[in-house]
Amino acid sequence: MNRLVCLVLLSSFSIFLGEAYDPCCAQPCQNQGVCLSKGADAYECDCTRTGYYGENCTTRKFTKGFSQKSELFTFIKSSLKPGPNIVHYILTHYKWIWDIINKVSYLRDAIMRYVLMSRSHLVESPPTYNADYGYKSWEAYSNLSYYTRTLPPLPLNCPTPDLPNAKQVVEKVLLRKQFIPDPQRSSLMFAFFAQHFTHQFFKSDFKNGPAFTKALGHGVDLGHIYGETLERQHKLRLFKDGKLKYQVVDGEMYPPLVKDVQVEMHYPPHIPENLKFAVGHEVFGLVPGLMMYATIWLREHNRVCDVMKQEHPDWDDERIFQTSRLILIGKSLSHHSQQEIPAFLKTYIRTTNSPVAPRRE
Ligand SMILES: *[C@@H]1O[C@H](CO)[C@@H](O)[C@H](O)[C@H]1NC(C)=O
Numbered sequence: 001m002n003r004l005v006c007l008v009l010l011s012s013f014s015i016f017l018g019e020a021y022d023p024c025c026a027q028p029c030q031n032q033g034v035c036l037s038k039g040a041d042a043y044e045c046d047c048t049r050t051g052y053y054g055e056n057c058t059t060r061k062f063t064k065g066f067s068q069k070s071e072l073f074t075f076i077k078s079s080l081k082p083g084p085n086i087v088h089y090i091l092t093h094y095k096w097i098w099d100i101i102n103k104v105s106y107l108r109d110a111i112m113r114y115v116l117m118s119r120s121h122l123v124e125s126p127p128t129y130n131a132d133y134g135y136k137s138w139e140a141y142s143n144l145s146y147y148t149r150t151l152p153p154l155p156l157n158c159p160t161p162d163l164p165n166a167k168q169v170v171e172k173v174l175l176r177k178q179f180i181p182d183p184q185r186s187s188l189m190f191a192f193f194a195q196h197f198t199h200q201f202f203k204s205d206f207k208n209g210p211a212f213t214k215a216l217g218h219g220v221d222l223g224h225i226y227g228e229t230l231e232r233q234h235k236l237r238l239f240k241d242g243k244l245k246y247q248v249v250d251g252e253m254y255p256p257l258v259k260d261v262q263v264e265m266h267y268p269p270h271i272p273e274n275l276k277f278a279v280g281h282e283v284f285g286l287v288p289g290l291m292m293y294a295t296i297w298l299r300e301h302n303r304v305c306d307v308m309k310q311e312h313p314d315w316d317d318e319r320i321f322q323t324s325r326l327i328l329i330g331k332s333l334s335h336h337s338q339q340e341i342p343a344f345l346k347t348y349i350r351t352t353n354s355p356v357a358p359r360r361e
């Protein structure tokens with residue numbers, strides 16, 4: 001209630017000062033319609049391909065109002081397609097049906113493919129907007145330094161919303177006084193896997209600002225394991241049998257030391273030189289769970305190299321390295337999409353592989 005009064009006061013105050021905000025600041029266009037401001041107090045919603053029409057793209061299209069064939073297709077598709085809530089309900093209920101489906105591999109694979117594709121279709125491709133371009137442009141499409149956005153940014157100089165106090169949010173939402181086990185009985189490994197995985201493409205370029213990324217692959221390229229540049233990759237490679245550099249501590253394989261390979265890593269100041277490990281991503285030394293996964297993937301890469309070398313004794317270092325990297329990209333994607341995502345969404349559909357696949361030797 002208080003906030004509403006504040007907002008009303010604030011807006012009347014700015015009107016009083018003669019300072020009118022861009023009408024698109026209020027985000028009047030619904031259903032992913034795009035707002036175009038026309039002067040200081042008028043706007044127009046572009047409802048193209050949203051399946052809606054009207055001043056604010058709020059009226060569902062039925063039989064009338066299709067200006068193009070593509071509009072009609074959008075309508076037919078969206079009418080036949082079950083909504084995301086229905087799909088989610090089906091995937092998270094009727095366990096007995098899923099138990100049967102999971103045993104029929106072609107059925108299971110087809111449904112899994114549908115789930116993954118329908119999720120990826122939620123994201124516009126090719127990319128449309130970014131922080132500097134609220135309209136479609138070649139620059140937004142071709143300049144890979146930008147993070148892309150599905151919706152255009154708000155106009156500049158919109159009023160800042162009345163945000164709650166950060167300390168209060170932390171205390172209300174995050175602070176716990178007693179241990180509450182996860183109802184799905186997953187562990188911290190789960191959260192660290194996701195964090196490790198997403199750092200390969202969410203890699204903000206703080207030199208250029210939060211709108212920019214340094215991860216120019218924009219996807220699962222395992223740049224966080226092999227380094228984002230060729231120079232870093234070369235410093236991390238052993239150049240023998242395709243392997244990455246490593247050290248052996250108490251009979252176990254660990255990443256090499258920063259002082260031995262000379263790649264940039266961020267560590268807190270008190271960490272001694274003999275505990276500064278060097279891996280693909282420069283911040284992984286800051287969080288133990290991330291360094292743990294970096295170590296697991298290093299071991300996996302070198303294990304795959306051993307298998308490759310046995311299968312193809314005539315392959316050189318480069319070919320073994322490149323092939324092992326592709327295999328790890330596949331493993332990482334498959335683990336993420338077939339184990340992490342279903343566990344995250346609590347869906348019953350599963351592949352038969354257990355999270356750590358048993359070695360078939
Ligand atoms: C569209 O949104 C504006 C601003 O929220 C509102 O004033 C107007 O009545 C809406 N128009 C329709 C047709 O709903």
Ligand SMILES: *[C@@H]1O[C@H](CO)[C@@H](O)[C@H](O)[C@H]1NC(C)=O
Binds near residue numbers: 143144145
């Ligand atoms: C991408 O855009 C930014 C900001 O305009 C610019 O600094 C950078 O040079 C551009 N990158 C390329 C490859 O053109």
